[in-house]
Amino acid sequence: MNPEKTVNHIVNWLKDYANKSGVKGFVIGISGGIDSAVTSTLCAKTGLPLLCLEMPIHQEDTQVSRALNHISWLKDNFNDITLTNVNLTTTFDSLVNAFPPVKNEEERFMSLANTRARLRMTSLYYFAALHGYLVAGTGNKVEDFGVGFYTKYGDGGVDLSPIADLLKTEVFELAAYLGVNDEILNAAPTDGLWGDDRTDEDQLGASYPELEWAMEMDELNKKDTQFNGREKEVFRIYKRLNSANKHKMNLIPICKIPANFK
Numbered sequence: 001m002n003p004e005k006t007v008n009h010i011v012n013w014l015k016d017y018a019n020k021s022g023v024k025g026f027v028i029g030i031s032g033g034i035d036s037a038v039t040s041t042l043c044a045k046t047g048l049p050l051l052c053l054e055m056p057i058h059q060e061d062t063q064v065s066r067a068l069n070h071i072s073w074l075k076d077n078f079n080d081i082t083l084t085n086v087n088l089t090t091t092f093d094s095l096v097n098a099f100p101p102v103k104n105e106e107e108r109f110m111s112l113a114n115t116r117a118r119l120r121m122t123s124l125y126y127f128a129a130l131h132g133y134l135v136a137g138t139g140n141k142v143e144d145f146g147v148g149f150y151t152k153y154g155d156g157g158v159d160l161s162p163i164a165d166l167l168k169t170e171v172f173e174l175a176a177y178l179g180v181n182d183e184i185l186n187a188a189p190t191d192g193l194w195g196d197d198r199t200d201e202d203q204l205g206a207s208y209p210e211l212e213w214a215m216e217m218d219e220l221n222k223k224d225t226q227f228n229g230r231e232k233e234v235f236r237i238y239k240r241l242n243s244a245n246k247h248k249m250n251l252i253p254i255c256k257i258p259a260n261f262k
Contacts, residue, residue, distance in 0.1 A: 001170050003177035010162050015046045017160055020135060025049030025080070028134040029120055029155075031192050032066030035138040035163065037180045038171050042162050043136050044078040045219065051127055054085045055120045057092045063192050066183055073181055087125055092116060113193040117154025127158070137161040140168050142208060146215040147238060147246025149191070149204065156248060168208035204241065206234045212261070214238035 019235045025048040028040050031232045043050045052071045056064050068083075095115065107128075119132050123159070124135045137158030143149040144164050150156045163171055168189070175185055188199040189208065201207050206214070214235045 001056075001073055003254055004176055006166075006170075006174060007045070007177065010042050011045045011108065012095070014043060014136075015048065015163055016045070019228065022131045023134050025051065025134075026136045027051040027053060027124055027128045027131070028136040028138070029053045029055055029124055030067045030071055031065040031138075032070065032184065033138075033189060034168075034175055034180070035140055035189075036067075036170055037070050037181075037184045038175050038178065039136055039138045039162055040074060040177045041180065044074050046083060047121060048135070049080040049131075050074070050078070051081070051131060051133060052083050053120075053124060053127060054083065055088050055123055057088045057116045057119070059143055059192060060197055062187075062197075063084065066181070066187060069181055070184060077179075084127065088116075088119055088123065091261035092119055095119070105243070107218075113191075114154055116193050117191075118157075121154050121157040128152075132206070134159040137164065138144045139164050140166055140171050142211050147192060147204060147211060147241035148248040149200065149241070150248065151193075152248045155191075167212050169212060176260070179257055207239045211238055212236045 014026070015128065026043040026046075028043060028050065030036050030040060030052045040050065040052060052074065054067050054071065056066070067103070071081070071083050092115070096112060098112070119155070121135075126131065127133050135141060135158045137160060139150055139155065139158075140160055140163055144156075144161070144184075147186070163174075166174070188201070190197070190199045204211065211234070213231075215238060217235060218238060224232050224239070227235050
């Protein structure tokens with residue numbers, strides 16, 4: 001990958017899309033992770049206003065500090081960068097308390113993790129409507145189109161996706177080129193939806209380089225019988241996640257009514 005050409009291409013694409021849409025700028029949620037760091041930097045390079053939202057919900061202190069440090073770096077290096085801190089912990093807790101109790105606490109934990117992402121999406125669109133901005137998505141290719149590692153109508157609810165054609169390893173490459181802080185470059189990727197330090201690899205069962213390999217093998221129509229050991233395990237993990245999350249990646253199904261019924 002040519003980082004310079006890739007960055008220029010994305011920045012020009014962002015500017016063109018914003019101008020054609022008649023919007024004033026972008027809003028993005030800053031998590032302290034690599035994807036939001038790269039996406040926000042690309043948005044900042046357009047010269048258009050960028051509103052960074054920091055939206056902790058029982059967040060790990062290290063995630064919060066990385067997010068705030070990155071926003072400070074953006075403000076030091078680019079014009080028209082603003083920060084709004086929206087602490088959603090109390091709001092989230094009130095919402096949880098309004099829900100009836102359940103028997104299966106494990107299923108409840110997963111549901112509430114997704115609820116966090118949807119609460120943040122609601123906040124992003126509040127500010128987007130308030131200022132006439134576009135919500136910039138932070139999903140990468142392997143998450144969005146490989147394993148579906150995002151929340152439908154949560155972090156998947158965006159107006160445009162600047163880095164969705166980049167693999168995670170390519171996002172890291174762009175981050176280094178853009179000068180993103182070492183603390184973000186060196187941090188293990190995490191979705192930050194659990195209130196603890198579990199990583200994406202802990203949840204997925206494979207690293208991003210492994211999943212990128214499996215995605216490439218799947219695109220080549222390979223079968224798990226063609227692999228052994230860890231490769232077979234990773235390929236099966238990828239295929240299981242890809243199948244389970246198709247509902248996120250495909251268009252919403254529409255029940256077509258026969259013409260003679262109307």
